[in-house]
Amino acid sequence: MLEVSGLSKTYGEGARATHAIAELSFTVHEGEFVCVVGPSGCGKTTLLRCLAGLLPPSAGRVTLRGRPVSGPPEEVGFVFQEYSRSLMPWLSVRENIALPLRHKRLGRAERDRLVEEAVESVALTGFIDHYPWELSGGMQQRVAIARALAYQPEILLMDEPFASVDAQTRADLEDLLLRVRAAYGVTVVFVTHDIDEAVYLGQRIVVLTPPPTSVQEVLDVTLPEPRDQVETKELPEFAHLRAHIFRSIKRRQSLQGQGPG
Amino acid sequence: MNRRRALLIALEAGVPLAALVTWWVWSAQAGSFYFPPLADILTTFADTWVFERVGSDVLPSLARLAAGFGAAVVLGVAVGTALGSFPLARRVAGPLVEFGRAIPPPALLPFAILVLGVGDAMKVFVIAVVCLWPVLLNTVDGVRGVDPTMLETARVYGIRGAQRLRTIIWPAALPQIFAGMRTSLSLALILMVISEMVASTHGIGYFVLQAQRSFAIPEMWSGIVLLGLLGYLLNAALALVERRVLRWHRGARSSALQ
Numbered sequence: 297m298l299e300v301s302g303l304s305k306t307y308g309e310g311a312r313a314t315h316a317i318a319e320l321s322f323t324v325h326e327g328e329f330v331c332v333v334g335p336s337g338c339g340k341t342t343l344l345r346c347l348a349g350l351l352p353p354s355a356g357r358v359t360l361r362g363r364p365v366s367g368p369p370e371e372v373g374f375v376f377q378e379y380s381r382s383l384m385p386w387l388s389v390r391e392n393i394a395l396p397l398r399h400k401r402l403g404r405a406e407r408d409r410l411v412e413e414a415v416e417s418v419a420l421t422g423f424i425d426h427y428p429w430e431l432s433g434g435m436q437q438r439v440a441i442a443r444a445l446a447y448q449p450e451i452l453l454m455d456e457p458f459a460s461v462d463a464q465t466r467a468d469l470e471d472l473l474l475r476v477r478a479a480y481g482v483t484v485v486f487v488t489h490d491i492d493e494a495v496y497l498g499q500r501i502v503v504l505t506p507p508p509t510s511v512q513e514v515l516d517v518t519l520p521e522p523r524d525q526v527e528t529k530e531l532p533e534f535a536h537l538r539a540h541i542f543r544s545i546k547r548r549q550s551l552q553g554q555g556p557g
Numbered sequence: 558m559n560r561r562r563a564l565l566i567a568l569e570a571g572v573p574l575a576a577l578v579t580w581w582v583w584s585a586q587a588g589s590f591y592f593p594p595l596a597d598i599l600t601t602f603a604d605t606w607v608f609e610r611v612g613s614d615v616l617p618s619l620a621r622l623a624a625g626f627g628a629a630v631v632l633g634v635a636v637g638t639a640l641g642s643f644p645l646a647r648r649v650a651g652p653l654v655e656f657g658r659a660i661p662p663p664a665l666l667p668f669a670i671l672v673l674g675v676g677d678a679m680k681v682f683v684i685a686v687v688c689l690w691p692v693l694l695n696t697v698d699g700v701r702g703v704d705p706t707m708l709e710t711a712r713v714y715g716i717r718g719a720q721r722l723r724t725i726i727w728p729a730a731l732p733q734i735f736a737g738m739r740t741s742l743s744l745a746l747i748l749m750v751i752s753e754m755v756a757s758t759h760g761i762g763y764f765v766l767q768a769q770r771s772f773a774i775p776e777m778w779s780g781i782v783l784l785g786l787l788g789y790l791l792n793a794a795l796a797l798v799e800r801r802v803l804r805w806h807r808g809a810r811s812s813a814l815q
Contacts, residue, residue, distance in 0.1 A: 350709055367712075374713040381706040385809035386728040395724060396714030427805055429812040447714060 297483060298324040298347065298451060302356030305342050316342045318508035319356070324451070324485055329477060331494035332487045334504030334512075335545055340487040343509075344455050347485065348374050360451070373449030373482075377456045379437040383428040389415065390424045393443045400447075414446035417476045434465035438472065445476060451483040458493070467525050470497060474523060491545075495537045496523055503541055505548050512544060593775045602779040610764065615783075618749055618760045621677055622791075625684025626745045630738060633689050637696025637734075638726065647697070658690035662748055666755050675756035684748045688741035695737030699730025732806050735799045742795055746788050761787075 305317040316339040324330050334340055345351035347358055349368040358365040360372070368374075376382040383392050393411045402410070415424050418438040428436050437457055444452055454473075458466045470493065477484055488494050494501050495517060503512045517537065519528055528534055581595040606615070640647045640654075665683055673679040703726055711717070711725050727734075753762030765780035800807075 345709075348713055350712060368715065370715060372713065374710070376706055376710065378706050380813070381704045382710045384707065384725065384728065386731075386805040387724075396716060398724075399715060399720060427808060429805070429809040443714075 297326045297328075297361060298485070299359045300343075300347070300356070301359075303343070303346060303353050303358060304355045305339065305346060305351070306354045315508035317346075317353075318510050320504075320509065320511055321356075322502050322511055322514060324483060327481060327483055329484045329486065329497060329499045330502060331498030331500070332485065332502045332504065333489065333491055333494040333541065334509065335506050335549060336489045338504050338506050339509040340489070340504065341455055343504075344453050344485070344487050348372055348453050371450040373444035373447050373452045375437070375440050375444050375452065375454040375457045377459050379433065379440045379457075379460075380428070382440055383436060383443075385427065385429050388425050388427055389420060389431075389439050389442075392428065392439060393446050396443065396447045410446045410448070414442035417445060417479060418442045418472060432465075434461045434469060437461065437469060441473065441476065445480055445482070448480075449482060451485065452477075454484065454486045456488055457486075459488070459490075466493075471523075471525065473497065478522075491538050491541050492529075495519075495534060495541070496525075496528060501537075501541065503544060512548060515541070591774065593778065597775045598778045598782065601775040602782060605776060605779050606783055614759050614761055614764050615787075617677075618753065618762070619787075621680045621752075621760075622684060622745050622749045624677075625681045625748075626688050626742060628681070628685040629688030629741060629745075630692050632685070633692030633737065633741075634696050634727075634734060637693040638700055638722065638730075640693075641697040641700025641730070642726075654690075654693065658694070662687035662744070663751055666752065670756055679756070680749070680752040683752050684745050687744045687748045691740040691744070692734065692737040695733045695740075696730060699733030700726055702733070703729040732803055735795075735803060739792070739795060739799075742791055743788070746784070746791065750784060 300323070301321045303317060303320040304315070307314045307316055320343060322330075332340055332343065342351065346353045347365070349358075349365045349372070352366075360369055363369075384395065387395060390411055393414055394407060397407045397410060400407075412421075412424070415421055418441055420435060420438055420442065423431060423435065428439060431439070440457070458469050461469065473484075474497065486494070486497055498517050501515045501517060503515065504510070505512045515537065519531060519533055519537075577595070584592050584594045585596065587594075640650055662683060665686060666679075669679045669683050673682055707725060707729065711721050716725065749760075750762035750765070753760035754766045757763040761780055761784060765777055765784070768774070768776035768780060
């Protein structure tokens with residue numbers, strides 16, 4: 297469904313150029329939950345911005361259903377890490393979620409239904425007329441997820457969405473994400489630096505190298521679904537996978553022996 | 558905490574009251590021609606402004622102020638949005654804007670009288686020119702300062718054109734636009750008075766100057782008091798509108814500080 301081939305991104309020119317992404321190729325299949333994990337500073341956010349059409353790649357290409365991505369495609373929903381800066385503080389929860397729907401040609405009733413369904417799926421029905429700043433961080437990120445879902449994307453790109461909430465909230469949000477993904481049947485590309493999170497959520501994991509970034513390996517996760525915070529994480533396979541990824545990132549870092557890993 | 562608040566409120570109300578009492582007592586026994594007793598000024602104020610000259614002087618003054626201020630806000634936001642959105646436009650128009658706002662507005666009066674005559678158009682023009690710059694410059698700042706994550710959110714969700722302006726750019730810039738409007742409103746009042754003193758047959762500024770020229774000192778003072786009151790009320794009214802429109806801004810700011 298989503299194909300990344302030979303993608304590279306260089307910032308700046310000449311001797312001062314930084315090679316954020318050297319060469320990346322991978323494929324995301326229909327309905328899949330793919331986690332992209334790598335050491336911090338390895339250009340995960342750059343990659344996701346290229347996938348969303350927010351950033352033109354320096355070379356290579358991204359194709360969505362066979363069509364090259366040159367600007368943000370209508371089939372893509374995006375959840376930013378900075379929820380408080382991606383929600384509009386002057387709009388209520390309802391208005392924030394309805395905002396991207398205004399220019400879609402939908403009837404009013406249809407629009408209201410999409411908004412209310414999305415709010416219900418993230419369990420915020422009682423807060424639909426609140427403003428984002430009246431909600432906790434975790435709730436704000438749920439609003440951002442609801443906004444992405446109501447937009448009815450075929451692929452949902454998430455940029456370390458749970459990196460700035462506390463551990464308990466994070467576990468709740470992970471489970472919520474798995475539930476709504478199943479309900480909406482949407483393809484997800486989820487970027488994180490947290491190996492546990494990647495293994496817990498993903499069906500496939502793309503492990504990236506430190507910069508200049510390329511794909512180190514792609515792993516299939518065969519953990520049973522639905523996942524469970526306690527039981528899944530007790531399984532030997534969970535421990536194996538996370539240890540494997542951890543070692544492979546560590547080994548690569550020490551091989552390259554560079555500081556800004 | 559509560560006692561402290563009560564004390565602060567008492568002080569806030571008490572100091573102006575004390576100033577008034579001092580003025581009253583002092584002016585009552587001063588016997589000065591230039592500083593008539595406050596009692597006389599207030600009596601004159603009641604005779605003059607409640608509501609005899611409201612229709613002939615106060616309303617025309619306020620109408621000119623409103624027209625000039627309103628035109629400046631519309632133009633300032635429009636041009637400021639364009640300059641804020643396009644770096645090239647900012648580069649090209651930058652020197653012009655800097656020069657325009659450096660001209661002391663009263664210096665435009667002779668030109669305005671020459672071209673527009675001594676009527677309302679001249680006064681509205683001068684008020685609009687002085688009000689334009691704070692609104693324009695603050696709008697530019699506000700539009701440039703919109704959070705990049707918000708702009709990316711707009712791009713991802715296909716929000717562009719007029720919808721982007723209405724639902725994202727302008728609301729985000731609104732706190733700054735209001736800051737510009739507050740500055741402009743004070744300037745508008747100043748230019749309203751000056752333009753009426755230079756060339757007019759009615760208006761509050763005209764009244765104050767005429768009273769002085771005919772040695773009607775209590776009348777002159779009553780006009781000054783009225784201008785002070787009007788300035789105070791206009792600012793309070795704008796602050797009230799701002800509080801309502803920017804409720805989200807205070808809420809978002811106070812929750813970000815926690």
